[in-house]
Amino acid sequence: MGEEVVRNKKVVLRHYVTGFPKESDFEVVTGETVSLKVPEGSGAVLVKNLYLSCDPYMRGRMTKHEDPSYVFDFTLGSAIVGYGVVRVVHSGKPNIAEGDLFWGMTGWEEYTLIENPESLFKIKYNDLPLSYYTGLLGMPGFTADVGFHEICSPQKGEYVFVSAASGAVGQLVGQFAKLMGCYVVGSAGSDEKVELLKNKLGFEEAFNYKKETDLKAALKRYFPEGIDIYFENVGGAMLDAVLANMRMNGRIAACGMISQYNLEKPEGVHNLFYLTTKRIRMQGFLVSDHYHKYPEFEDRVAQYVREGKIFYLEDIAEGLESAPAALIGLFSGRNVGKQLVAVSRE
Amino acid sequence: MGEEVVRNKKVVLRHYVTGFPKESDFEVVTGETVSLKVPEGSGAVLVKNLYLSCDPYMRGRMTKHEDPSYVFDFTLGSAIVGYGVVRVVHSGKPNIAEGDLFWGMTGWEEYTLIENPESLFKIKYNDLPLSYYTGLLGMPGFTADVGFHEICSPQKGEYVFVSAASGAVGQLVGQFAKLMGCYVVGSAGSDEKVELLKNKLGFEEAFNYKKETDLKAALKRYFPEGIDIYFENVGGAMLDAVLANMRMNGRIAACGMISQYNLEKPEGVHNLFYLTTKRIRMQGFLVSDHYHKYPEFEDRVAQYVREGKIFYLEDIAEGLESAPAALIGLFSGRNVGKQLVAVSRE
Ligand SMILES: NC(=O)c1ccc[n+]([C@@H]2O[C@H](COP(=O)([O-])OP(=O)(O)OC[C@H]3O[C@@H](n4cnc5c(N)ncnc54)[C@H](OP(=O)(O)O)[C@@H]3O)[C@@H](O)[C@H]2O)c1
Ligand SMILES: NC(=O)c1ccc[n+]([C@@H]2O[C@H](COP(=O)([O-])OP(=O)(O)OC[C@H]3O[C@@H](n4cnc5c(N)ncnc54)[C@H](OP(=O)(O)O)[C@@H]3O)[C@@H](O)[C@H]2O)c1
Numbered sequence: 001m002g003e004e005v006v007r008n009k010k011v012v013l014r015h016y017v018t019g020f021p022k023e024s025d026f027e028v029v030t031g032e033t034v035s036l037k038v039p040e041g042s043g044a045v046l047v048k049n050l051y052l053s054c055d056p057y058m059r060g061r062m063t064k065h066e067d068p069s070y071v072f073d074f075t076l077g078s079a080i081v082g083y084g085v086v087r088v089v090h091s092g093k094p095n096i097a098e099g100d101l102f103w104g105m106t107g108w109e110e111y112t113l114i115e116n117p118e119s120l121f122k123i124k125y126n127d128l129p130l131s132y133y134t135g136l137l138g139m140p141g142f143t144a145d146v147g148f149h150e151i152c153s154p155q156k157g158e159y160v161f162v163s164a165a166s167g168a169v170g171q172l173v174g175q176f177a178k179l180m181g182c183y184v185v186g187s188a189g190s191d192e193k194v195e196l197l198k199n200k201l202g203f204e205e206a207f208n209y210k211k212e213t214d215l216k217a218a219l220k221r222y223f224p225e226g227i228d229i230y231f232e233n234v235g236g237a238m239l240d241a242v243l244a245n246m247r248m249n250g251r252i253a254a255c256g257m258i259s260q261y262n263l264e265k266p267e268g269v270h271n272l273f274y275l276t277t278k279r280i281r282m283q284g285f286l287v288s289d290h291y292h293k294y295p296e297f298e299d300r301v302a303q304y305v306r307e308g309k310i311f312y313l314e315d316i317a318e319g320l321e322s323a324p325a326a327l328i329g330l331f332s333g334r335n336v337g338k339q340l341v342a343v344s345r346e
Numbered sequence: 347m348g349e350e351v352v353r354n355k356k357v358v359l360r361h362y363v364t365g366f367p368k369e370s371d372f373e374v375v376t377g378e379t380v381s382l383k384v385p386e387g388s389g390a391v392l393v394k395n396l397y398l399s400c401d402p403y404m405r406g407r408m409t410k411h412e413d414p415s416y417v418f419d420f421t422l423g424s425a426i427v428g429y430g431v432v433r434v435v436h437s438g439k440p441n442i443a444e445g446d447l448f449w450g451m452t453g454w455e456e457y458t459l460i461e462n463p464e465s466l467f468k469i470k471y472n473d474l475p476l477s478y479y480t481g482l483l484g485m486p487g488f489t490a491d492v493g494f495h496e497i498c499s500p501q502k503g504e505y506v507f508v509s510a511a512s513g514a515v516g517q518l519v520g521q522f523a524k525l526m527g528c529y530v531v532g533s534a535g536s537d538e539k540v541e542l543l544k545n546k547l548g549f550e551e552a553f554n555y556k557k558e559t560d561l562k563a564a565l566k567r568y569f570p571e572g573i574d575i576y577f578e579n580v581g582g583a584m585l586d587a588v589l590a591n592m593r594m595n596g597r598i599a600a601c602g603m604i605s606q607y608n609l610e611k612p613e614g615v616h617n618l619f620y621l622t623t624k625r626i627r628m629q630g631f632l633v634s635d636h637y638h639k640y641p642e643f644e645d646r647v648a649q650y651v652r653e654g655k656i657f658y659l660e661d662i663a664e665g666l667e668s669a670p671a672a673l674i675g676l677f678s679g680r681n682v683g684k685q686l687v688a689v690s691r692e
Binding site for chain 1: 415416581585600601602603606611612613614615616617618619620621622623624625626627628629630631632635
């Protein structure tokens, strides 16, 4: 009986990128074939990719680094890699069966041979949309949870500011903060996003940072008493404006600085002496350090969704052909909510 | 019997300062008289000032602020205020007697009427040089203790970098780090200071930052494995170079940023995204939040000195006339060790 072999469409990076990535930096190719069985005796799994996650950190992988970065550079010509939701087609592991659903690192292609299935997370709840495992119940959602609850040390009644607030991480940070009894304001890059933040996601206030000529004054308007907690997603000028508006003993979770990812030299931040005079703690974190606590998060947040306590905005691009545009759209704010790509819905 | 009245020499700020302070921004005047008795029925104390402390934060008080700063602006024409070591000449408080020695906020003048003697710290050990209560056993020493032991969360064997390392705070941070079994490197602004750091203060290594054209490369030389703990005294370009050389899970105590205090607009710091990728905690603090823990510190560090475990460099200017030059000398690195002014040795 012959091995089943299929053509495998994939998204590849054509060359390393400087500055803002463009669609033409990528190519969707359907050349090679892949066997739908794992090699005899291997402990790999062969998966079908259902949903792929577009994440800002992937920008780092598009650059060629002389000194190794915190993430590896993409390999030119191979399917780019990222988080996704996958279904097992064939398994070389006794404890993994055909049809099992996982989320974790996979390839931007139709089928992927995953050599280290230990790195995957078994999907526990399929009463919820599977796509949530790229966002709410996946890496970005867990990032919001760890970043807010562990890094920000929030207290009821505190003033919380979130940038990139309608995105995959930000929309959850705001909702977690509301659930804790905090006062929450978000910034986003369009009036549509601002409306969603206020009317769908329960933020007290929101503003379109692109329309503000003086970010420091804007924050002063929304936080006359100052900011206790800043969940930092963007960096640069916004961080400077926030530092000037922080309260005593404030906390800043340095989750990401997307406004800097495409710059050859990051902008300068000038107001750091406020860290001293206002006794601020600014702390970076990477979600991957915390995955041992993921199972408790999955249970808790799935329950929140069922109870209608958490709402999640998704922006779904259909098909691998649309994947490059979806990915680079993160850097112009094209996405409204969590950006993902549906490769196959079955 | 008439009240004893004396002429009271004092140092005043002549006008608010922009940019680097100059000696001519100050004036030493001997005009007014002061009574050596506290007003009848008052709870004040009249003190003789023995030693005055020159501290970088005093630069902030030389500027006129529209929005209140974290410290009050100096009052033009009045004696400037700062930490000092004082002897009580006359007391309006039952629990304070003539001859008692204190350290705390006083005036830059010969005699000061202190209205709130509750704010003063009683000096416990006069077997040690009294001047130490402006430095080692005073505010800067306690700053080093709190900043290093509480904010940096040090572990034995960690790599520690201290800037302004030969100064009032820095020299102690290095010695505390050595006592904990850390590897310590300091930066300072002259070869003389570098020698002292290596040969007197027990730092493993030290370098003259003014002679380095590439601070990032210099730090890489001294910390091939990277920096676990940075005790930040200077800010600006040094902070950028440090961020690039930090290790995973590093800590930065934002004690001060003296290189920025005379600038109209602070320099930009570009490398903050390393906070995220290296999971760094950068935390500001003010020593004044911690004074309730001072008594334990005083006992512990006095004992270290008696046992020869701690050494302290002082730079003593003689007389109020030399006080303005001593104070502004902090910003050009004129001081070697803790800068103080001896107003009177009796
Ligand atoms: N530390 C970690 O482990 C970890 C994990 C996941 C994510 N992150 C970080 O978290 C942040 C948010 O990620 P996400 O997945 O939730 O992305 P996202 O918010 O869903 O998408 C990115 C959004 O960033 C905003 N943006 C893009 N360029 C900007 C600029 N120049 N200035 C200001 N905003 C800009 C856009 O929204 P607007 O329309 O509002 O501009 C865009 O929609 C990123 O910085 C990411 O790197 C960190
Ligand atoms: N957070 C708090 O509660 C607290 C309390 C006390 C002090 N502090 C801060 O701690 C730091 C050290 O204070 P200190 O009392 O120990 O002062 P210090 O080190 O005794 O004196 C200041 C020293 O700073 C260095 N310096 C001056 N301008 C500089 C520049 N542009 N770049 C680099 N170095 C420069 C000079 O030494 P070089 O010859 O090495 O350049 C100078 O000797 C200051 O930033 C101060 O504001 C904070």
